[in-house]
Amino acid sequence: MRLVVARCQVDYAGRLTAHLPMATRVLMVKADGSVLVHSDGGSYKPLNWMSPPCTVREGVTDDGQVEWVVSNPKSDDTLRILLEEVLHDSSHDLGVDPGLQKDGVEKHLQELLADHPATLAEGLTLVRREYPTAIGPVDLMCRDAEGLCVAVEIKRRGEIDGVEQLTRYLELLNRDPLLTTRGQVRGVFAAQAIKPQARVLAEDRGIRCVVVDYDALRGIDDPTARLF
Structure with a gap:
């Protein structure tokens, strides 16, 4: 340069x-x-x-x-x-640039939540990451303590588009008799921040919203170091 x-x-x-x-x-x-x-x-x-x-x-x-x-x-x-x-x-010869390495992107959130699905709901266990459907993969497919399937959509910022995406997944998943033997597939919308409009729409459709603490998942956030 x-x-x-x-x-x-x-x-x-x-x-x-x-x-x-x-x-x-x-x-x-x-x-x-x-x-x-x-x-x-x-x-x-x-x-x-x-x-x-x-x-x-x-x-x-x-x-x-x-x-x-x-x-x-x-x-x-x-x-x-x-x-x-x-x-x-x-x-100046800058050499070969290794590229930008982002922290806190959806892929990292997905990896952390796949390792710790119970942070989304007590008793939740992972079945598979990137569970395939005809319109794209669901981020996480899990089962709750009662054995019911739970589809999890993960975003950094939870907006209405993400709720609509999860809704389309749920419509397809609930047509699969192998997934609904014990009951309907439920949805969880997980994000670091969820917009109020997205929360209202999700809850109206029976989708549970969970705000994810990324630092806590990584083990960085130490609750004992907090004043409040």
Whole structure:
């Protein structure tokens, strides 16, 4: 990656035209061939950019100013960067990035609840993760203390779409005589947070809602360390 801090003017021509007047900005030329123009504000989003693959041709204008012409061979788009003063110019080999590793996603919740199904309801035991149906897998299929089947849908944030999804699963599962020998398959909607509208809809359909404490499941949350 090449990082350049410079006073520059940027003009884009393509599907539309855009102009950035002279100011100090950060120019990023990445190994994948993209070029990004950043300011000191605006969070992560660049002011302008060219997506890969693109080439950067450095030259000098008629009046002696350094100019970058960034072009994409797949389009007629052009980014012209006029550099008035370069304050910093460095290149760095970042190597291969291992990618973002997220904590607390639905997959992790599913794994933890599969190991500890009784946290959802006393006496609940796991039958299978990713229980198949004709419209997709149910996150967890369990049995309660009486041997009745319980389908569990797991979300990070419980919203109406998740309740509708579990409802469709239950409609299919309750047509299977192998699952309903002792009674109807019941549903549990588990999430770290459940919106009030989703809770109302779930309870109206006989689906039990459970708010999951992710830290407690991981064993991080120590109740003895709490003041209240």
